[in-house]
Amino acid sequence: MSFSYTYLINQNHINFSKLAVGEKNETLTYFFDTQIGDKYLDRYYTSSVGFVHNTNAIQITSIGNFQNSHEFIKDLFIRLDEIIDLDFIEMSHNNGSILDIYPISFSSNFQENTVGMCIKQEVEAGKWFDVLWLAQSQNNLNSFDKNTIIHEIGHSIGLSHPNEDGFDERWNSEDTVMSYNKGDNDWNFWFSEGDINALKKIWGRENDSGTMIFNKNFEKYKFFQSSDHKYSIETSIGKESITGMKNLKFANKIINVEDDIEGVFNQITGIKDITGKIFRLYNAAFNRFPDSEGLNYWIRMNQSEENTYRQTCSSFIISNEFISKYGNLISNESYIERLYNNVLERGADDEGMQYWLSNLNQGIETRGEVLMGFSESNENIGIFQEVLGWS
Ligand SMILES: [Ca+2]
Ligand SMILES: [Ca+2]
Ligand SMILES: [Ca+2]
Structure with a gap:
């Protein structure tokens, strides 16, 4: 079973992080505590009676910038910032910051095996997180420490344990830093592909530069x-x-986007007219989105009657691109299989396979005609309507 980013998604937890950052805001401010010594943290939360404030609820011993953990965290945020649309800014104080990070050697609320904690804090005016992590050794920031840091930061930016169970033995820290299990070789301390996908799903892909x-x-x-000319x-x-x-x-x-995506969609004037047919032929023959110039060329060739649709199809079939997609010498059966995969994005059903195969084997249709048949099938026209946002 392969790991899916969706295991890390818990909408309630995400909502808290989103409200902490603020609607329509994409900047998360963070504070790193460098001041060594004993101190107290207050707890702020909501209960059935409303907002609760417990003064000096947690006693901690801060160890400051332990073994350059501050640099590790800064680098982590710089790297992540480029990938997801959420942006990170460090603050020099914790007045109004969304994420406050405390490297500690002691916390009064830790159990024997606790190494880190992401505490949700909440007052009427807003929400934030306190992240505590316990350094494991005196003299070096090891992979376990780094994993603890990224795990707790992961919580603050919306990630949950895989299916709410950090100890699930099917996963380890290589599948997700939100697992409590070590990796095959070591503790992972950078977000896995699944983690990144979950974070992109939550915050969006970075798009600030356009x-x-x-x-x-x-x-x-x-x-x-x-239907309202939005693109995805x-x-x-x-x-x-x-x-x-x-x-x-x-x-x-x-x-x-304007030339190569909108510029292609804008050439389509009808589902069944030649513009729609050639658009579909691009996907059927080449399994890709049309290039604006090529699509325009073939539409003009057909509209000026220099070429028929059938001739266009023949030109596609002898192109290098078609041969590289379908192969030159494949069997009729493999050819049909590939059409199902490329055009209809599914495997062949028995009845369909038998139908097309007997047409090809008996010479009732050529491969070009079968390609046209797939391209113009109701199923493919349905897919095309969905792509186009027309119904
Ligand atoms: Ca960003
Ligand atoms: Ca951004
Ligand atoms: Ca943005």
Whole structure:
């Protein structure tokens, strides 16, 4: 069983973090306590009687910037800031900061095995977190300490234990820093892919510069338009809005949202007319979103009647891009399998497979005609309508 970021999502917990940061705000201010010595923390929480304030509720012994833990935390926030839309600013005092971090050697509310704690604090005017973590050794910030820090910070920015059980033996700190189990080799002290996906889901992908960054090649993604002309990209965490963005950066290219996404959707004038048919053919033949220029070229060739739709399909089929997607010498059966995967995004059903296979084997249809059949099937037109935001 593979780990899913959704195991870290608990909406109640997220809501607390979101309210702490503030609606329409994307900056989390944090404070790192460098003042060594004994001190008291107050507790603020809500109960059935309303807001409660317990003065001097927790006694702690602060150890200041233990083994450069302050630098570790600063670097953690700098690195995370670039990835998620939430932004981090350090404050020199804890008056109004959202996250207060205390490196300690003692806390009166810790049990024998407690090494860290993320305490939710709440008054009528707002919410914040106190994070306590207990250094394990006298003379070096080890991987366990770092894991404790990132785990507690993870809580403050909305992550829960995997399915609310940090000890679940199926996962360890390599799957998520929110696990209480060590990794195969060591304690992990950077957010896993699952952690990052959960954080992107909660806070959004960083977009402040007008550019959003995606890990895979452009061709791996699907794009959607909504009925009110908003645009989104489908990623491993679902649909993410790209409306108002300037550029999207992929592993293999940078594309311009206005030219390359809106510019493609704007060429579609109807579901069943030639503009829609050629759009669908791009996905069927190449399994990708059309490029604006290419789409425009083939629409013009058809509208001026220099080319028929059937001839366009033949041109697609002999292109290098088609051959690289489908292979040259594959069996009829594999060809149909790939059409199901690429066009309809599902495996073949028995009845469909038999139908297309017998048409191909008996020479009733060519491979080009089968491609057109898939591209113009009701199922694919349904997918296309969803992509287009038309119903
Ligand atoms: Ca950020
Ligand atoms: Ca931001
Ligand atoms: Ca932003």
